[in-house]
Amino acid sequence: MPLELQADPHAMSARAPDTENAQDALQAAVLAQAMLRIKLGIPVWLLMLICILVWGPASPAIPPWVIATVFVASIACNFAMLCLARRARWPAATLVRLGAVIDPLILSAGLALTGEPGRVFIGFYLFTILGYGFRIGPEAMRLCQLTALAGFCAVALFSPAWHLHPVTPLSVLVLLAVVPLYARVLIGRLRAAQALAESESHAKSQLLANVSHELRTPLTGIMASAQLLQEEHAEADVRRRCDAILALSRDLMLQIDELLDSARQEAGALRLSPTPFPLTELAEDLRCALGPNALTKGIALCIDVDARLPARLIGDAHYLKRALLNIGGNAVKFTETGEVRMRIALAASGVAPDAALCPVHFSCRDTGIGIAPELQQRIFEPFFQASCGITRKYGGTGLGMSIARNIIGLMGGVLHVTSTPGQGSLFEFTLSMPVASDAPKDADAEKAVPAPRVEPVTPKRVLVADDNATNLLLLKETLERDGHAVHTVGNGHDALHALAASDFDVVILDLNMADIDGVTVQRLYRFGRVDTAPVYILTADATAAERLAGCGAAGILHKPISAAALRQAVATAPVPVGRPGAVPVMTLAPQACLDAEVLRELRSVSDDPGFLQTLLSTAAADIERLAATLRHGLQHADASAVQSNAHALSGICTSIGATELASLSARLLAMDTQDLDRHAAPFCGELDALVQQTLHGLHECCASSYGRQGGASGLAAL
Structure with a gap:
């Protein structure tokens, strides 16, 4: 029997951020409708059968087997729609159109069989039409209305029970034509009001998110500056003023958190994590x-x-x-x-x-x-x-x-x-x-004290990436006061270059950098290396924890970050085996991109002093040529060109020990067209950095092995 949907897929699709969510919502609505057909459609058909048994069919010429066939067909149709909705083999939009046609036709068949007592069920026409209008939209409503008009016209023309009072079918036709038209106007206004409300709600949520980011970022600098002043000065007046700054910052943070919590509650996005x-x-x-x-x-x-x-x-x-x-x-x-x-x-x-x-x-x-x-x-x-x-x-x-x-x-x-x-x-x-x-369960447990805060013990090499220069300076100063060797960069590209050129013990990446976000930098870093340092994502978005839960980061540092939280994160990072004690200041050595063992093996191949020089010079020229072609393929998402050039580049780099450039080439070989198109810009930046470092490393290798003059002449092309 015709039944209205339980959910509004178009309304839900307006709220959904992408087409996939809208399709899921529509599919769920179609499934709910199919379930209701089974639960309520069968009882309604049983009522029609009772009417036929009590008052007889619309015409004595209708044999019982016809009634039984129509009844069984309608039940089978309902179960078929349920099966299609559950298996999702057909698009949800197709099932909606199919239902908008089938529902009024099934009702028309029932009215044709029941005769005059069937007039009790005429209201289901409007029930179905308006249901599709409110729940689905104007297109489905129009299709259902036209089918209902055609089905009822056939009933009125061919069923003798409707010929006795000609005014009655005309009244029903007017009702089916006029009421949905008026309802369509009301539905249009309702949908416009709903769209406006949803737009305003989205704008408010976006405003709160922007306010959170824009306020938390400078608060990080304010609190970090106050904490540094507190540690540097013993004067009571200075420390008292720093306490006041920190107290006011915490009050402001509490009010920001209240606004964000209120927005999450309105959106139904507040989730508990027991x-x-x-x-x-x-x-x-x-x-x-x-x-x-x-x-x-x-x-x-x-x-x-x-x-x-x-x-x-x-x-x-x-x-x-x-x-x-x-x-x-x-x-x-x-x-x-x-x-x-x-x-x-x-x-x-x-x-x-x-x-x-x-x-x-x-x-x-x-x-x-x-x-x-x-x-x-x-x-x-x-x-x-x-x-x-x-x-x-x-x-x-x-x-x-x-x-x-x-x-x-x-x-x-x-x-x-x-x-x-x-x-x-x-x-x-x-x-x-x-x-x-x-x-x-004993009372002594109440006297337990919290574990002491972990302090930094061994200095570490730390990379910090943030596009806010003030915060970057303050984070660097805070960590350097604890003896860490800190390298700072102001964007995602520079972070990738630094990670490709040197090893770090801890990496801190800002989530919202202008060129490449911190999560993308972290994923590219993990994809290209076996032994990666723990990565912390720094964010001003208080709602980011759930969204970043599966990104693979070691933790999330929320702005404004306190000195204690920053030190705790760095202190808990493991120290690499074999590197106890103090850490020298990190430098980006060009030879770090070359495998010394491979170079020693190449040097032992021939006693000719010019052999290695010639080999590396030729390799450098090939690397530069292949890198240019590979970059062009990346920029134009040409998967065939990328794979062929990456394969050739990987072979050359492996032969001369350029391990990091070889690793990048291997990653590019495994990429499909969609991934290449999506990540073309960061791959181009990483490729340029590694090529320059590899060429520089080859030049320095020749200069140190055969004399600065000979190396320079041998690699003049570089």
Whole structure:
């Protein structure tokens, strides 16, 4: 039977970022429609059969086998559509058109068999037509309407039951012609309003993402400068001002994070990542974050953890801490005298010693200004402030409590508030949290202290790539103060050149560089080498963690990055075996691109001093010629030219020990046309750098082996 779709594929395709997502959405909608045909179509056909049994068919001339054949055919058609939708062998758009034709024809066949009692089912024509209009779009609606008009005209002309009252079929035809036309106008307006709303929502999300990047990047420089000043000066005034800068930077970061969390919640993109975490560490983080503000205001801050609770529970510690920080931060903000008491306790229901779930009650009580009864639910609305005076006096975005309530709701709890104006407020909620399997149940576990922060022990060779010159300078200075040898570059091309020319122990790449993004640089680096250094992606996008989860990086460093986080990342990178102690300043030696063992073997082939010189000179000329042809093939995505020249270049480079250029040639041989077209620019840049370094290395090799003059004359062409 004709049934409307459960999803709007065109609406979904408008929201989807690409055609593939739109097709997936449309396919899902077609499958949902096919399922509804089975669930509701069969009962409707059974009602038609009951009408035929009670009142007889439309004409006594219709034999029972015809009725049975039409019934079986309609059921078979419904199951066939379901099979096609599940196997996805036909395009979803084709199935939509097929359904828009089949649904009204099946209904018309039913009306032709039932006769006058079948008029009860005429409404399914409009149900089907409008369903396609609202759920699919105007084209499917028009096709379904034309099929319905043709099918009903055939019923009215050839079924004797409709000849008795000629006005009735005319009325139905007018209804089927006019109502969908009017509905099409309404649908057009609805879709225009929907498109406008989605466009505004996308623009707001894009604005928030841009604001996040543009604010976090300079904040990195501000916080790094303040931290360096703190370490360089012992004067109390200087350190106090640095503390003020850092405190204001953290406040600004909190407000940026609130805006981004609000945008993620509206888009339904906020996802929880449950992992085991210690409650004592959560309490300590809250104490460290809220303590300074409470101390400045002269109020007491008490954070208690019930000793009966397991030491480690499973949950999203990051977002749970965000919710508690918003609640506790508001309590401190709106309390002028008295205290703020936060407690994490075992809920009244308790927990058995071997229970898998632990009910945990979180509460925050303050002695602040309180909340009027009529405002106690409105404080959970985004951007709500009790008055303009509250905003001016206390500041904030008005998003904290809205975010906290939504996070707690995602975790399965409900945030409640009890408050009396002038006497303070109580916020509380309960969560059922899984107990970590390795969590000790004794009270002594509550006294465990966090592991100490890892400090740099052995200096390392670090490459830092960032297109922001100020941040680059500050990152370099911070790392060099710890004794690391730091090489900095300002774009992705230079990063690839540096990675091809030298070995590093740690690589830090900015995600959003102007020419090549950090992830692409990291992938090209890993693709061309067996032993790669750990790579950290530096980003100002607070939402990038999920998107970068499978990129293969050792970690993500969020801007503004603190000196402690930067040092932690570099310190935890493994030190290569056989290189203990201090590290000399990194230099890009041209001979690094040549295999010394291969050159020694070539030198031993002949006693003629000019043999190696002639061989390397010829190889250099071939490399330069093949590289030019290979570059032309890359620029024009000519896979045949790329493969032939890369094969020849690989053979020459392998023969003379130019290992890195040979590795690049081998990578190009494995690329298909699509990959070559997509990565042509970075490959051209890497090719140019390696060719120049290889030619320079060949020149230096000849000069050092046979004398500077002879080498220069022998490789004059270089």
